[in-house]
Amino acid sequence: MSTGTVRSTTGYDVAAVRREFPVLRETVNGHPLVYFDSAASAQKPQAVIDAERSVYEHYYSNIHRGVHRLSTLSTKAYEKARDTIGAFLGAASRREVVLLRGSTEAINLVAQSYGRRHVGPGDEVLITGLEHHSNIVPWQLLCDEKQAVLKVAPIDDAGDVDLAAFERLLSPRTRIAAFAHVSNALGTINPVRRMTELAHAKGAIALIDGAQAAPHLAVDVRAIGCDFYAFSGHKVYGPSATGALWGREALLAAMPPWQGGGDMIASVSFEKSTWNELPYKFEAGTPNVAGTIGLGAAIEWVTAIGLDKIAAYEHELLEHGTRLLSELPGVRLVGTARAKAGVLSFVVDGVHPHDVGTVLDHEGIAVRTGHHCAQPVMDRYKIPATTRASLACFNTKEELDALARGIQKVQEMFA
């Protein structure tokens, strides 16, 4: 793709942004790589690669343990990353920021620790029809164990959650409402503040699965008013297997530990162990030290560009892509919610997404094909799978034009 002097109408310098991603210099099947799979996992800018590399080259050590120089430096950098992540999410205190492998682990932590204590037989957990597997299965495991009931608020044809149904399905028995901030399969941005208010009105706590939101919109957990927020680092240009759970301090303080091990204890004897203070109570074992420091660098990187600028630019891309794909005969967009972020999910008449994906790959275009770990969403539209092009800060309109041409090649081949 042309990486020339592409400048958007919002004054966003995408060419400069692209230069920061070494992987964009790769070619695939003789074509420049076009990466439209950031919703699965985003590529990494040089700043993140350098930060992680620097840890290993200069000061890597285990954290919170040694008195030696490297341990001090690693601990300091790791805890600085915690503060960066906390500030990015709007946390009131670092005690509310539990560093984990990502949003999946964060949701499992809440289900297993908070959920097992507060959900009993006949109680209810409410999710929505657009959740991906990591915000479904942890609740199924919990409900199976506790003979509780998992309820699902439906989505409409556009991919918006039916808010009236969501409100109706909340009952005095609802203990937890868990919903995505942004849908990975459809791009829908949920009205999370309103949904949180509705949950609170019935006495339920609200957990937001933020895996897909952070790279696209500014998150402020206190403005949303939620109780837990699950966050994945790898989607916001950070290293894989990094992320965090933000939780209200009072809730976290009252919760039992989830995993036992080193670092999460205050003292251990064979008779009884006592737990470390927040947030370390939930951080057993040696964590992803270098990765988390890299995540701190990723957040500093996107913040320096400006999430608002990125969001505005991605919106331009989304509108361009939506227009292009809508104009292609035989192509149908799946997910046309009023508020959407960075996702073009579509089906091509008569052609299976796997074949679409293989032909596009031949053109150097990486898209996701399949159910996007959201099988119930596919069932809702009565399709086995879609092809998904997801947008990131480094994509261009020219790349979307190439996608449209690629889809036409697909149609020629399978006509």
Place this chain on the structure above:
Amino acid sequence: MDLRELYQEVILDHSRRPRNFRELPGANRRAEGHNPLCGDRATVYLLVEGDVVRDLSFQGSGCSISTASASMMTDALKGKTLAEAEALFERFHELVTSDPSKAAAASAELGKLAVFAGVHEFPMRVKCASLAWHTMKAALAGGAKATTE
């Protein structure tokens, strides 16, 4: 790598107009196959008399490779003995998973099915090509379910 090595004309033809795409009345063996990775499904029906596959058919939904593979498998196995069907399963598996030098021998015994040799270059598509075959094998073994996992 030319995409046409994967999407050969005969494969595209079978994917557009799959043969033996129906339920088989009187079938005495049947299994459902599922590829959880992409959601492809195939049901294979067989009518086995003695040790001969008298007739077979399939239904389901999937990509062009999985549909064409199922279609051509049903053509290839009609009238074969169970031992021959089993042997063809093994050869086909070698064809799509082995490197081309080893697959050459398999390819000679496979006849028309050798068009799937190109799948070897696309590791993510091997499961598409082998779904119907695994399902057929499960049906002969008396199982009701097959999965590519």
